Amino acid sequence: xxxxxxxxxxxxxxxxxxxxxxxxxxxxxxxxxxxxxxxxxxxxxxxxxxxxxxxxxxxxxxxxxxxxxxxxxxxxxxxxxxxxxxxxxxxxxxxxxxxxxxxxxxxxxxxxxxxxxxxxxxxxxxxxxxxxxxxxxxxxxxxxxxxxxxxxxxxxxxxxxxxxxxxxxxxxxxxxxxxxxxxxxxxxxxxxxxxxxxxxxxxxxxxxxxxxxxxxxxxxxxxxxxx
Amino acid sequence: xxxxxxxxxxxxxxxxxxxxxxxxxxxxxxxxxxxxxxxxxxxxxxxxxxxxxxxxxxxxxxxxxxxxxxxxxxxxxxxxxxxxxxxxxxxxxxxxxxxxxxxxxxxxxxxxxxxxxxxxxxxxxxxxxxxxxxxxxxxxxxxxxxxxxxxxxxxxxxxxxxxxxxxxxxxxxxxxxxxxxxxxxxxxxxxxxxxxxxxxxxxxxxxxxxxxxxxxxxxxxxxxxxxxxxxxxxxxxxxxxxxxxxxxxxxxxxxxxxxxxxxxxxxxxxxxxxxxxxxxxxxxxxxxxxxxxxxxxxxxxxxxxxxxxxx
Numbered sequence: 001x002x003x004x005x006x007x008x009x010x011x012x013x014x015x016x017x018x019x020x021x022x023x024x025x026x027x028x029x030x031x032x033x034x035x036x037x038x039x040x041x042x043x044x045x046x047x048x049x050x051x052x053x054x055x056x057x058x059x060x061x062x063x064x065x066x067x068x069x070x071x072x073x074x075x076x077x078x079x080x081x082x083x084x085x086x087x088x089x090x091x092x093x094x095x096x097x098x099x100x101x102x103x104x105x106x107x108x109x110x111x112x113x114x115x116x117x118x119x120x121x122x123x124x125x126x127x128x129x130x131x132x133x134x135x136x137x138x139x140x141x142x143x144x145x146x147x148x149x150x151x152x153x154x155x156x157x158x159x160x161x162x163x164x165x166x167x168x169x170x171x172x173x174x175x176x177x178x179x180x181x182x183x184x185x186x187x188x189x190x191x192x193x194x195x196x197x198x199x200x201x202x203x204x205x206x207x208x209x210x211x212x213x214x215x216x217x218x219x220x221x222x223x224x225x226x227x
Numbered sequence: 228x229x230x231x232x233x234x235x236x237x238x239x240x241x242x243x244x245x246x247x248x249x250x251x252x253x254x255x256x257x258x259x260x261x262x263x264x265x266x267x268x269x270x271x272x273x274x275x276x277x278x279x280x281x282x283x284x285x286x287x288x289x290x291x292x293x294x295x296x297x298x299x300x301x302x303x304x305x306x307x308x309x310x311x312x313x314x315x316x317x318x319x320x321x322x323x324x325x326x327x328x329x330x331x332x333x334x335x336x337x338x339x340x341x342x343x344x345x346x347x348x349x350x351x352x353x354x355x356x357x358x359x360x361x362x363x364x365x366x367x368x369x370x371x372x373x374x375x376x377x378x379x380x381x382x383x384x385x386x387x388x389x390x391x392x393x394x395x396x397x398x399x400x401x402x403x404x405x406x407x408x409x410x411x412x413x414x415x416x417x418x419x420x421x422x423x424x425x426x427x428x429x430x431x432x433x434x435x436x437x438x439x440x441x442x443x444x445x446x447x448x449x450x451x452x453x454x455x456x457x458x459x460x461x462x463x464x465x466x467x468x469x470x471x472x473x474x475x476x477x478x479x480x481x482x483x484x485x486x487x488x489x490x491x492x493x494x495x496x497x498x499x500x501x502x503x504x505x506x507x508x509x510x511x512x513x514x515x516x517x518x519x520x521x522x523x524x525x526x527x528x529x530x531x532x533x534x535x536x537x538x
Binding site for chain 2: 041042043045046104105106108113114115118120121122172173175176177179
């Protein structure tokens with residue numbers, strides 16, 4: 001059992017991927033059906049704006065949780081779900097932004113520009129969305145090969161900053177009850193904190209590499225054979 | 228004058244009762260709807276269960292705009308003491324006992340007095356006032372309140388010449404309310420001339436019935452030209468003062484919520500554009516009117532004041 005969990009067959013992974021795909025679609029489906037049936041409360045536009053935004057944030061945090069989960073559990077194949085989760089986070093963010101442009105503002109570009117410039121919570125939310133675009137655009141094998149692994153990774157590290165902006169967007173939106181933003185901020189702090197801690201461990205490990213033995217001091221050790 | 232011809236029909240006649248009841252039947256089929264319905268019924272005060280009807284005479288101060296659905300008016304509420312989600316008050320406010328209820332009117336008055344809620348219901352003829360309600364969160368409704376002018380109550384207690392402001396203190400019971408989100412008890416305030424204005428209403432009912440708890444039973448303030456949070460709910464003390472009273476949202480975030488908080492499309496708020504609003508039930512936003520469309524009646528109260536400074 002444990003063995004198959006650690007090294008699942010290609011078929012099992014495909015099945016898990018399909019399941020995660022369907023699960024990620026459910027919130028959107030739920031909102032679409034609620035919209036049709038008019039069961040989203042007195043202010044349905046507000047309901048879908050908030051829900052799509054909150055799901056984007058949740059999926060972003062789930063995406064960031066993949067690496068820690070993988071390290072703690074040893075289930076390395078979890079990494080193969082990360083791209084899909086990240087792309088779903090982007091899809092919900094895109095939906096959230098579209099709902100704002102279309103249903104909330106009805107493409108009133110003046111009001112939208114004023115919102116982005118004038119309202120800090122919209123400024124940071126907009127920045128988070130714009131910064132997600134290059135990440136979504138390069139979430140494919142072709143882009144990784146084209147950019148090279150190192151540059152691709154450097155680009156995708158911006159997801160940490162994006163997650164901070166997204167939490168800030170929620171935090172600054174609420175009037176007084178910061179309960180939910182605080183919850184997401186705490187989760188993000190743990191996810192980022194773990195990475196910081198791992199970096200520190202790695203630094204210490206490198207520092208603690210034992211010094212060369214006495215009898216080898218000042219001696220050149222040739223590793224490359226003479227031509 | 229902007230005042231339009233009063234509606235000569237009551238909202239109960241405008242909104243088909245049958246429609247509302249069919250909706251309820253539909254809701255009742257789902258378990259959640261059943262529970263919500265039961266909670267609403269349970270929330271009504273004992274004396275109101277026999278008869279919840281509370282009619283008011285039509286008023287010339289009413290708008291003729293179409294009413295917001297009763298369902299929205301009673302389920303989409305800001306009453307933070309019972310939860311910060313709009314649907315929370317309708318779920319939780321039934322815990323508040325609204326009988327017996329007394330309102331203490333005190334401070335700089337000739338005849339301070341403690342009124343029983345039943346006395347207040349007989350204090351002045353009840354009127355139906357259909358007002359626009361504009362929330363600071365950029366949504367709005369049209370609500371058929373039942374109540375009487377605050378001025379009628381204030382005249383009873385004979386304000387002293389030194390009285391300049393009126394402070395409202397609302398019910399606070401930590402046993403049934405959520406943790407402090409802002410400083411409670413919630414307090415609000417008006418200048419005395421604002422309080423005496425004929426538009427300023429003490430509401431005891433809505434939609435031809437006794438106020439549901441989530442709407443601020445048994446007695447709430449309605450000041451239609453100010454953002455909704457000025458209209459304090461479930462009032463227990465009315466105090467006349469010489470100095471401007473501290474108000475709950477102003478204490479919490481003074482740069483966002485001023486003492487006056489008149490509806491003003493030109494004064495920005497850091498979170499919401501106040502230039503437009505979404506009328507609940509409508510898809511597209513509509514422009515917000517100065518003083519929520521009551522400029523004709525109230526603009527003179529603020530003559531010579533810089534409303535960008537006194538927001």
